[in-house]
Amino acid sequence: MILQGTLSTYNPQTRLTMFESGPQHSSTSVLFIGGLMDGYNAVPYLPLLNEALANELGVSLIQVMLSSSHAGYGTATLMEDVWELDALLTYLREQRNKTRIFIIGHSTGSQDAIKYVTYGKNQSVVKGIVLQGAVSDREFLSSSVENYGKYLRLAQRMINDGNGQELMVREVDVAPITANRFFSLAAVGGDDDMFSSDIPFEALHALFKEVKMPLIMVHSGKDEYIPSRVNKEKLYTQLAKASPTCLGAVVLPEADHVISDQPSQITFCKAVVEFIQRVVVDLDRLEQSQQQSFDELSL
Template identity: 35%
Template sequence: MRLPVPASPYGTLTGDLFSYTMTPTNLVAFETSPSRPSKCILLGGLSDGLLPTPYCKELAEQLPEQWSLVQPLLQSSYTGFGHGALDRDVQDLETLFLYLQTHRRAESFTLMGHSTGCQCIVHYLKTGKQSLRLAVLQAPVSDREHAATSPQYAHFLSLAQDMRHQNKLQEMMPREAFWAPITAERYLDLHERGGKDDYFSSDYSAEELIERLQHVSAFGERTDDTSDSRRFQCCVAYSGADEYVPDHVDKAALTQRLVDAMNHGSSSPIAHPLYLPSSNHNLSNHEQEREQFIHHIVQLLQD
């Protein structure tokens, strides 16, 4: 008896699969509507690869006519994040931008991140060079605050800190420390207060959030073409029912705090909030709010 073949839960897409670099490894990306000159690049979270979110197909179908959806695999995709770092993600993105401009007629870019993909984007806005039309942060949650709900968090954090003191940051953590293979360095990046990935934690003061996030508005002022009326924008989309955020966190208030920190010191606001009160982490549970999110992004790109 043949077992039923399940459907692709996030839909199916048609387009081009291509390699954008062969060094240090063969990295590929998938693009819908490859002839379009504007590229919306979607980055998933930890362990994600192609088709990282339930809204991939809807987003690809509803993008404005000049925009295509690009889903790259970075060295940190799938379980590669465990021996990676945000700096390496930025290098992969720079390589992708150059390839798209050289070989796929790219003229403008948007970066959209889900979960830890948001940290990758915020880090790119600090160190990257390519100008962007828009950055979208969907579910910019704190890995540290989620990990801290585990009773073993303090033990493994202390172990990783001891490994740092022993100059063993590139050694792997014990198997039971995390659900995927991970070095002590990446463990600390994700789970230590002030770690390289720790951008969105609710226990930061207003001053600490500004220190970590005000470069978002500085990026727009640094890269915007003053002859172009369309300025860089950043949308912070936060879910009110995000299962990876501790219950004690006021999610609506945190969304606004993140936006305020990003806009600090800017002559005009660059970041704005989009709060989705009933949605979960990847927007799979609430069709109406998922459609609201996609419609909002499409409107930003059309404008």
């Protein structure tokens, strides 16, 4: 399926763009934030998701290009993503009349989602988040990169020498990567280290308690980026318990990291639609109650 929509520049200074498909007149939109190496059309479920959002909810799907998209992640930070997302949400509020945004974070986009609703200036417009494929870069790198320990020590040494913003040797990653970013992804307690199975519950709770809006987590039973040594069920349970605003966790038993199979895509889209419907009902009820109280005070 080909997505038809509008490509817009949301930040003229950096020439960063967004792509909106579906009912663009809606004041509610779903913002998809991809992971490392992702750009537009990053995952196979986006066409089906776009269709479900349009038909079931009458809302649009927005994909965003950040400086960290594609191979740019190696020289970016999560906070830089937050600043660029702030520019996007300012554009959506002021130029596109968007009043309710739901974020779907895929993979490292989940870190962006958590970071944004913790530090973003426009976080009040975000009414809910979906974390899909939230996995530990650190655990994946430590189990799959042959010289993981050597590279981590190199990154630490460069940072200690005041060279954290310098690029590491070419062999470290497929993209040019600074010592700061590699450390963030690969080190215990790095800025990107949010979903590792060995993070103490207290630390996880401290992270998730900053999220004030509802969220759901969607996990893939055959996620190839989770090492076999990790107890997936235990990890999923711990992540959900650590979040005070989590409305549930959905496990797609046959899905891989990007949800390639169609049956899992259908289940995922249904879960997203039902989550948004539930949150919107609660928001409408709250707004009606506030309006009623205001009217009573005005009498």
